[in-house]
Amino acid sequence: MCRSARCADLGISSLPTAEGASASLSLRLAGALILLIAAGGTAVTFAAFAYGRQAAQQAYDRLLIGAANQIAGAVTLRDGAVVVDLPVSAFELLALAPDDRIVYAVADPSGAVVTGYDDVPFPPAGRHFAEGRFGGEAVRLAVVERPFAERALSGVVRVMVGQTLRAREDLARQITRNALAVLALAAVLMAALTVFAVRSALAPLRRIERALAARSPQDLSPLDVSVPREIGGLVATLSRFMARLDRQLQATRNLIADAAHQLRTPIAAMRVQSELAAEETDPQRQSEIIARIHDRSVNLGRLADQLLSHAMIIHRADAEPQERLDLRAVAIRAVEESDRDLLVSDSELRLDLPEDPVRALGDALSLAEACKNLVTNAFRHGRPPVTVAVWTESGIACLGVRDSGPGMPESHWENAPVRYGRRSGVSPQSAGLGLVIVDAVAQAHGGRLRFRIADSGDFEGAIVLPAPEGPA
DSSP, X not given: OXXXXXXXXXXXXXXXXXXXXXXXXXXXXXXXXXXXXXXXHHXXXXXXXXXXXXXXXXXXXXXXXXXXXXXXXXXXXXXXXXXEOOOHHHHHHHTTSTTSOEEEEEXXXXXXXXXXXXXXXXXXXXXXXXXXXXXXXXXXXXXXXXXXXXXXOEXXXXXXXXXXXXXXHHHHHHHHHHHHHHHHHHHHHHHHHHHHHHHHHHHHXXXXXXXXXXXXXXXXXXXXXXXXXXXXXXXXXXXXXXXXXXXXXXXXXXXXXXXXXXXXXXXXXXXXXXXXXXXXXOHHHHHHHHHHHHXXXXXXXXXXXXXXXXXXXXXXXXXXXXXXXXXXXXXXXXXXXXXXXXXXXXXXXXEEOOSSOOEEEEOHHHHHHHHHHHHHHHHHHSXXXXXXXXXXXXXXXXXXXXXXXXXXXXXXXXXTTSTTOTTTTOBTTBOSOHHHHHHHHHHHTTOEEXXXXXXXXXXXXXXXXXXXXSOO
């Protein structure tokens, strides 16, 4: 989703184009839905065929039972013998299947066939339907029993009526065809709905693509695109990635701007001083110029150190993973690495550490760098002795620096970490980025930079960090 121009500006290799990508998400979704529809259609086809056969079976079984009941109703006894007067209406029912052959038989209680076909055996007693063969064709048989309890005859007369299966199979095929026609229409509608659903589901991705394509290469602000909740995580991740890129680019721009703003003047002054020293013939005057060159080179080193530290902190905030650490070790490291040129004696820089570990989640190098800046700021603008302290309060971890001076006025606390602010300490010896670095480190660790007057009356600047979750 990164255009080639924008990728070139960011130093990122171009992403694979559509020609080199795998199958599109649209085709995958469509393929999955088509397979689902095909599987469902196959299952419905078998169900429709089974239903058609069952419906045809039930319909023609009712005809057979109806005809058998009419014939059974026409059975009478005469002189102790079974007499059957076949009703025409029974065969009119069976005539509803004109292409089928009909078979029937009436058997007396002894099992002898009174009338009808005697080459089709009766099903076992108790069964009302059975299959058999007649004239080389399969037939469906229905049996109705009529009991007699007369003096001349006592027993059950069984009436069997059957027909071949042509009409049943034709009706089953017709029902199946009708069901499949409905199924085909439903499949067409489902395919259309599938296309619509796939296009609707992928519309948010196209909106994201259009939003990115419409941006200038310099615009790395978070995406403001209305998307479903399921894609919200993707947009949020993309926005965070763009924010990291923006911070890295901004750090690069700031470094260039800071170098141009802060280093140009002292470098030019050193060049002029060095030219004067080269032309000066008075040894005492030359020594004074060389001393000024030395002072300016020291200040220039401090300026460069602040500028590079600020760029490093911004880079590490996104590049280095945070780990569980003990702030006491960070404080000791900061004291050991502090600028000793600021101290008159080692007793001016003290440590105030608790007995138990003070846990935090962060980057030890960045936190130590921030603490060193607080120490430097305390020596330059406060009053020794300066104390580096670590403590916990209300479930939060604190890494702070106190000095014995009055500190900056409370009205200046909020704007103290503003770049090149009037109260940020900009001078020929400093870029005024010390508190800016501290504030950047605190924010990168989910904390904040806090100023206050301690209970002892000392001025305190501290990095307040949330306590890490999980076991210590």
